[in-house]
Amino acid sequence: MNRLTRYIWPGLMLTYVFCILYLIITDTLDILIHPRLNGLIYASVAVLAILSVEEIKRAMKNVGSQKFKWGYLLFLLPILTMFINTDTADSANVAFENGVIMFNLERENTELEIDPMAIEEVTGTASEVASEESSDNTPKDDSNENVGETTLDEEADSKIPFEEALKNTNESGVYFVDDDEFIKFIDSMHRNMNEYIDRQFEYIGIVYKQEDFQHDELVVGRMMMFCCAADAQIAGLLAKSDDAEQYQDGDWVKVIGTFSTKAYKKPMTDTSFDIPYIILDDIQATEAPADPYVYFE
């Protein structure tokens, strides 16, 4: 038995090799980590395989410690975890816990003085928008001023493929946003808000609601991954639909909506901001995509 103990550690490392290969073959790796790390994972598989072979060679020569180490049981834990059944909804639950990013829609912290020459910061959180509306119960204030000009470098903008593609499409047509463009779409809607008023967009996304949204409001977004599934968040736009109440967190929907903006009055000031707002013309349940994530580059 003592001689066999020497084979436990290389056996564990080899098991890791096979488990990672399984994740690669079943296309599950991209659901756990950002694709830019794939190269490192492949290299890790190779290194672990080499280390395993070296340890097996040493074990066969009866070299090395025969002592059973309790740490081996810890290395067993990730392997056992792989047997827990998961689906897209579980990944979404992790992302929901990290909150929602609506890029410039996040409320700027009033203690921070944002450089006016930086990218615009003109909005607040959807919850604050909703609470403002429900508490003030006032209609849109026509005297509100827009604060925070769009100060993007136009030359930089024109180099962004999504915006270039958008400019080249018929303005009366519906632009379908595919997965690769989704992050650029969200970002661009915030950066060039006034340019896209009344443009129609179609996209697939996951429903996310916060407790203080209005009854007809929801975010339709995608789970955006930065490094791994643990840090994924929902990225999307606040939307309005009469059918919003039919959909719950985690439902996948295909939407067609008209881009608009909504005034948000900053508390205790007279300034206000426009925030992106999609008026949904159509919302339908749909299948979750094979890869529910979009990847931040």
Add this chain to the structure above:
Amino acid sequence: MLVLNKLWEWKELLVKLSMFKVTFLSIILEAMPFILIGSLISSIINEYVSEQTIQKYLPKNRFFAIVTASFMGLIFPVCECAIVPIIRRLMKKGIPIYVAIPFMVSVPIINPIVLFSTYIAFQGSLELVWMRALMGLVAAWALGLILSFADLKNEELLRSTQSVVSTCGCGEEHHINLVQFSIAPKRKIPVPSILRHTTSEFYDVGKLLIMGATLSALFKSFVPRALVMGLGQNEIGSILVMMGLAFVLSLCSEADAFIARTFTGVFSTGSILSFLVLGPMIDIKNFMMLSGTFKNRFVTRLTALIFALVFIMSSIVNII
């Protein structure tokens, strides 16, 4: 009714377990390549860098050495997962603690990738980037100075888990001439030795990574975000909550800025910065890995010191 309640609880538990799996495996997979890289670098240092080399190139002026170490992340942007095995090896080669620790805590912050991702996450706010970098540097320098004045010897701090004969720290006895081992010229690359040391480091650090990832994933899966949000409604509370969150979540420093962003407007600027500075320096994952390298007493005191420094700086930011 009771049966339905039990079924509901069981279903909720299964959902939480699935969330645990996603979080746990993603942390492990993301960190594993860097642990291997760190272990490999550590083994190479063990083979090719002697104590004499370290002493030759280490700046004699302590403060200069501390400052130099704190900027090494600009040249070697190593992930915090890879840093622990490297630190361990460097200290065994004679790098003093007052250089090793500033190096360890600053590399995950003072590196171009992390600072750029902070810039992107906060929509071009250079101010926040500078504040994160400055707080990271000040904390690193303060730690270095405190450790320098404490005049601690590496032998007193490092965990001694190997026999006296095994000076390389791989956990095995070497029946070789120690003098020959340390100064014999290397005529060809000692691949088996490097592989053996890499394996050993990977085991030592990896098991602690798994422990840290387990705790982090459990927290994330079973503690709702709403509870955390509710705890940070005053300035001091918000700093403590954000520091605790940074410690437990064990996020990669390239991604933590995006998570921190979602707390803006609810938590104070100082608390957001405490999250951004403390997390890369120390979290559950690193704490576990450090516990395998240093004695528990030192790790606990170091962690408390980091918390205290970050708390003080964050409070100053809130006041200003």
